[in-house]
Amino acid sequence: MTSLPLAVTPGEPAGIGPDLVLQTAADAAWPGGLVAFADPEALARRARELGVMVTLHEWAPGAPLPSSGLPVYPVPLAQPAEAGRPDGANAAATLAALDRAVEAVLAGHCMGLVTGPLSKAVISDGTSRPFSGHTEYLAERAGATGHPVMMLIGGNLRVALVTTHLPLRAVPDAITGDKVIRVVRTTAEALIEDFAIPEPRILVTGLNPHAGEGGHLGHEEQQIIEPALERIRQELGDRAHVEGPVPGDTAFTPRCLREADTVICMYHDQGLAPLKQQAFGGAVNVSLGLPFVRTSVDHGTAFDLAASGNAGGGSFREAIALARTLAANRARATV
Numbered sequence: 438m439t440s441l442p443l444a445v446t447p448g449e450p451a452g453i454g455p456d457l458v459l460q461t462a463a464d465a466a467w468p469g470g471l472v473a474f475a476d477p478e479a480l481a482r483r484a485r486e487l488g489v490m491v492t493l494h495e496w497a498p499g500a501p502l503p504s505s506g507l508p509v510y511p512v513p514l515a516q517p518a519e520a521g522r523p524d525g526a527n528a529a530a531t532l533a534a535l536d537r538a539v540e541a542v543l544a545g546h547c548m549g550l551v552t553g554p555l556s557k558a559v560i561s562d563g564t565s566r567p568f569s570g571h572t573e574y575l576a577e578r579a580g581a582t583g584h585p586v587m588m589l590i591g592g593n594l595r596v597a598l599v600t601t602h603l604p605l606r607a608v609p610d611a612i613t614g615d616k617v618i619r620v621v622r623t624t625a626e627a628l629i630e631d632f633a634i635p636e637p638r639i640l641v642t643g644l645n646p647h648a649g650e651g652g653h654l655g656h657e658e659q660q661i662i663e664p665a666l667e668r669i670r671q672e673l674g675d676r677a678h679v680e681g682p683v684p685g686d687t688a689f690t691p692r693c694l695r696e697a698d699t700v701i702c703m704y705h706d707q708g709l710a711p712l713k714q715q716a717f718g719g720a721v722n723v724s725l726g727l728p729f730v731r732t733s734v735d736h737g738t739a740f741d742l743a744a745s746g747n748a749g750g751g752s753f754r755e756a757i758a759l760a761r762t763l764a765a766n767r768a769r770a771t772v
């Protein structure tokens with residue numbers, strides 16, 4: 438299982454995703470084991486722009502891997518990709534690359550998926566369908582029965598989110614007891630099975646300042662989050678320790694973090710701001726609750742850096758390393 442390649446999607450073709458894939462594949466110290474799902478002509482053009490030497494080999498699922506260079510499953514774009522200038526005409530092909538990669542992973546040809554950054558706006562505008570991110574899209578494509586959870590890992594933090602890409606105004610209405618329970622359950626199961634952490638300690642934040650200050654600063658904690666945590670504690674029993682709701686700022690104090698394996702936050706910036714402050718450029722985004730391993734970078738498309746050679750590859754390399762570890766843990770767990 439773990440000798441299989443990892444499927445890699447560069448993501449938005451006008452962003453830095455192609456740079457990261459090419460720079461990694463061209464690194465002499467790189468052990469290989471990646472297959473890119475992308476337009477070979479677009480990759481070749483970006484390699485020329487970057488001055489990166491890497492031989493691209495056409496690959497199909499099940500075919501042997503070349504001994505050097507980068508195998509590519511070809512998924513043609515509709516238009517030539519211009520670095521830093523996204524084109525909605527390429528949105529469908531960008532998603533098609535993701536679809537082909539998912540198919541290869543689900544069919545057992547690849548051990549997992551590492552994704553480069555997509556622009557939600559470009560995909561939504563270009564396909565005329567709302568696209569809120571890989572996490573939900575992949576869960577839908579894979580027919581995941583649980584609840585997909587976005588977790589970012591970096592520095593000494595693991596941060597999982599109850600809500601992801603929503604307008605802030607819509608967040609309180611999206612936080613339901615069932616959703617809190619599903620996110621805690623999925624996170625606990627992933628920590629135990631994928632991360633091999635027995636009896637994980639999970640700290641759950643409130644939504645409001647001071648976790649609602651006993652109802653003086655909001656009622657979501659008393660009415661929704663506390664009862665949900667009580668229910669999931671009973672369900673999980675000794676398998677995981679769930680604390681909360683604690684105020685979102687207190688959760689990130691050193692003492693709280695020492696006593697937690699993961700912080701579950703109510704909304705995107707509550708969790709990702711402290712994580713990026715600590716670990717941006719070397720953190721990894723991982724989707725929990727999918728039937729396959731998927732990791733990604735901690736950053737976006739960085740159109741300002743595409744083809745400049747200045748995009749840092751630390752997060753991408755960490756995403757590859759974590760995908761291998763998680764795939765190996767899953768393989769061990771199923772023996």
Ligand SMILES: NC(=O)C1=CN([C@@H]2O[C@H](COP(=O)(O)OP(=O)(O)OC[C@H]3O[C@@H](n4cnc5c(N)ncnc54)[C@H](O)[C@@H]3O)[C@@H](O)[C@H]2O)C=CC1
Nearest residue numbers: 553554555556557558733734736737738739741742748749
């Ligand atoms: N995994 C994914 O698919 C993600 C996609 N995005 C998408 O990215 C687009 C742009 O988002 P922004 O908020 O501008 O965030 P961004 O991460 O693309 O850029 C923020 C700042 O960080 C810099 N930066 C980003 N990656 C870097 C790297 N590898 N090395 C050096 N500097 C880097 C950029 O130059 C910019 O100054 C959005 O459309 C969003 O949807 C954002 C986060 C994750």
Ligand SMILES: NCC(=O)COP(=O)(O)O
Nearest residue numbers: 569570571572573722733
């Ligand atoms: N802010 C994280 C992000 O945008 C990545 O989301 P996803 O594409 O992994 O769902």
